[in-house]
Amino acid sequence: MNDDARTSAGSEASAAAAASAGSASGLPVWEQRFRAPRVSLPDWAEDAPERALFVSNATGTYELYAWDRDSGEQRQVTDRPNGTTDGVLTPDGRAIWWFADTDGDEFGVWMRQPFEGGADEPAVPGLDPSYPAGLALGRDGSVVVVGRSTDEDGTTVHVVRDGGEPTEIYRHEESAGVGDLSHDGTLIALEHTEHGDAMHAALRIVRLDGSMVTELDDSKGGTEDLGLEVLGFAPVDGDPRLLVGHQRRGRWEPLIWDVTTGEQTELLLDLPGDVSAEWYPDGSGLLVGHSFEARSELYRYDLATGGLTRIDTPPGSVGGATARPDGTVEYLWSSAAVPPAVRSTTGEVVLDPPGPKAPGSVPVEDVWVEGPGGKVHALVQRPAGDGPFPTVFDIHGGPTWHDSDEFAAGPAAWVDHGYAVVRINYRGSTGYGREWTDALKHRVGLIELEDIAAVREWAVTSGLSDPARLILAGASWGGYLTLLGLGTQPGAWALGLASVPVADYVTAYHDEMENLKAMDRTLLGGTPEEVPERYEASSPLTYVDAVKAPVYIAAGVNDPRCPIRQIDNYVARLASRGAIHEVYRYDAGHGSLVVEERIKQVRLELEFAERHLSGPAGV
Template identity: 75%
Template sequence: MSEEKSAVPAWEQRFRAARVSLPDWAEDAPDRALYVSNATGTYEVYAWDRATGTHRRVTDRPNGTTDAELSPDGAWVWWFDDHDGDEFGVWRRQPFAGGPDEEAVPGLAPSYSAGLALGRDGTVVVGRSTDEHGTTLHLRRPGAAEPVEIYRHEEYGGVGDLSHDATLLAIDHTEHGDAMHSAIRVVRITADAVETVAELDEVTGRDEPRGVACLGFAPVEGDTRLLVAHQRTGRWEPMIWDVATGAETALPLRDEQGRELPGDVSAQWRPGAAELLVEHEYEARSELFTYTLADGRLTRLETPRGTVGGATARPDGTVEYLWSSAAEPSAVRSTAGAVVLRAPGPVPPASVPVEDVWVDGPGGRVHALVQRPRTAGPGPYPTVFEIHGGPTHHDSDAFAAGPAAWLDHGFAVVRVNYRGSTGYGQAWTDALHERVGLIELEDIAAVREWAVSSGLADPRRLVLTGGSWGGYLTLLGLGVQPDSWSLGVAAVPVADYHAAYADEMEALKSLDRTLFGGTPEEVPERFTASSPLTYVERVRVPVYISAGVNDPRCPIRQIDNYVERLEQLGKPHEVYRYDAGHGSLVVEERIKQLRLEIDFVRRHLGVPGGSTGGAG
């Protein structure tokens, strides 16, 4: 390592080091693949010709690009073109080998994306979401100049999948008004009509709603089997549904000792449709299996302990997967034993492994992931509670540059999989109804009490921070639990829930109606009780807020409302606004944001600079 390189702090090296996503390959041209990388300093889409080893950048935009898909024959790269991160745009396409971009489906106005399906015969289905029309799906048949609308509903939905022969389309929808539990409708596409052939709805008319979601049609000509995720057992599991006959085939997944797999289970078809690739998530980690349909045999695929951030089964029988742990950076690996794809340049410095902690909370045992700084003695430490977004998401044993940066500066890091998180069963995920935000804070408070009483955390130097839903919980926590925290650092948060609902994208309005049991007009007291603005007078510590001015998820006006009230009350605060959406895809911008956050925390807590080297 050169002197110039070694002078760069390890935390900045982790952000600047190039990384890649799991490559997605064309079904009929498996040597043609797409992935996303930050190799140029901005996250963009890349085409990879595996036969020649050629890599080519497809997109080049100031604020980056991440949404892209290959046509089944590998001839075209489709990518979603929004404006400066506002997620509102149109699909464009470019030849795989390079060439000018063109509007992929002329005649469709800009919208939020609600999915895309590309058929082998040229059939295209585009999902769109707008505030005016809700969800609409548009079909363009081979040779047609203009798309036609085939579906419309005010509630959120989207494109599921096209069958292998492009005659059947699966639609994920929430027409019943429950955005947390979707249903599936399958329609047949003919020359002159679109007709419904099957419905799978586990919500309508049920006391305990269960969600179902499309995982994909069998990749075989004429096969009418659809792989479906369901919650009939109180957790996500796969099953096979023949949409032509209505037959449902349960998949009794058992490990080597004959035990059911705990946690959530997903699956995808392997080429030929005789086997499934199964991904199992449990207690913040994941593993892979192959399931043979003929004999129901589940075979474990050897992966290191950590998190699989996506996997794909190749035609040659191997499985490629994106893997990392909290201590080790990510790479695309193969069950053949090799690293398939690693970004150019140096590997990011390693970080600190996580410890698993279970704490008794008011709604059950709460799982937290804890990391201790290696160079700061036995503790107690200044501690960052970094709260994940979603809320239907979870923190995992995966490599993350943000927590690693706090560790380098001498902080312990605690991440809490509060009620609402995924991976712990449906009841845990669904627990947020009506008392939104307040429930999560109860779980965070239980872990905070453990962190202080165990000697891990210094109660005088506790930082509550997070982005998106985590930013929302940060601002809410500073007002609801004013004596518990020393500082708050909120990125792209919900700050004024009434104004947020009015301005946010339609898909999130649908989620909020489900979480709160209605609109702000219908249940104003619930929105008020869960809004950080309601408790801003009680905030006692300095607050740092960062926000994207083009954010459609946590819009800027409602953040400005909160900041204006802080100013009126004379509360100490700092605000950073940047020209992007719900976060930034530009590496230097991400570094700038975290540098500002670290500087804010160190100034207010009096914490000296931490290690600038690796984890050791």
């Protein structure tokens, strides 16, 4: 039996099991996947590892939960209409910090609540609302480092000592952020882009008063800039070593930097793809995360011997991992066919939320297609039956992100309704080397669409996809590519589904949050006033009059990333020429943390496709 036949048989079996589960519950299988309780990988307090914090949708909205692992008690920490996911435990485990924005606009302040429960209070009185740009908390509570971003001030960093007034120690108009605070609370690692390239950060080590200790900068001020990222200070008092991610050999790898002597030790690990790492709690080794060709796995690297030992995880994707003080490793794992679970190297499921379990879906197939910039990796899910199928090209956001072999309720819903789903790691995606990620500059959007077109051609000629029933879809950057593709490739697509997209690039630039302006200046080589021809060439609004396919757009009215005004401009142009379109505006930001809202949006997309595409039977 060949690989394609094996995958097809597995797909049919998974689909049959899912249909059986749906019949038993009375709810559609695809809705069950969204409603099933989920949990994130629990974070734990450095000096109180029995105290943990995680995110769950158990109430129907994603919120923060405290977990006393000794007693087993779990407590909901936040309860807000639009949900809460940004939170951190203090190192002593006595308090939970959480970020309070307004209706999903990402602009707000840090709040603090006792671990056992109680009233919330502003965590840093004296600081006005802002976009968050990193947070670091000292082990004894005497030092707090807060990164902030606003349109007026650019990026600022404030230090609070012994509960006093916040003191500004850093300010720059370009994007920056707080990376980490040393274990003894005396040194701060900052990531900054003062050189003007928001895709490739440099590192600066400063004291609590802001005075510089040293700097590490791999940028060259040109097209060959290399990025750095803070992975964390050594978890031992008096140890000045900082774990750093670098791109010196064309991919992400770790090195250890002694910030007092300047000594750098690059860890030459014989692994293809991107490699990241974090410290084991005793500083004796590193927990290595390895990502390659849309899958990921874990290793332990022993600092004394240089030995690399694989940690046994199933094939699929590790969505996060942490080494515990007892040496065990906990990780969040899933695959396209199997829903996520928090597992341990002990073999146990660490955190199993109560309630019905999410039905599985069908596995992905790997496809490699020759594109204009090299081989393009695509992940394909097939429904039961024989093709050609109506097909959703589900384009990921970012653009510096990538699709993986991991569980996703949205694509699974389309497969349940008889659609094939194709996800494409176009140029600009992470996980395929620095050159692949950095290829976007100046011809933004158009480069990604060349790769998408190559995969589309394969999908049609291979017999997977019906050329008359192709849907281009995506959210955020994927929504942007959807609108741009409908205008620049009008004969290729029968339908477009764009969620929280960039639609009018110039207006989006002027209205979006400051760190995204910096990213756009990097990608396009300047502001709309400095390089207007590039913004025009990359803006969906430029090609809106060429759009032939029906268009569905979903937009958050409080979205700071893809603001509503620029979407309204695009919709007005569609309406002015009577183009078929529908717009759904919802009261949240860049997506929703409310389960029923997510289900509603998928349902609206399915129904729009049913009305305007000659495809499979009803929703």
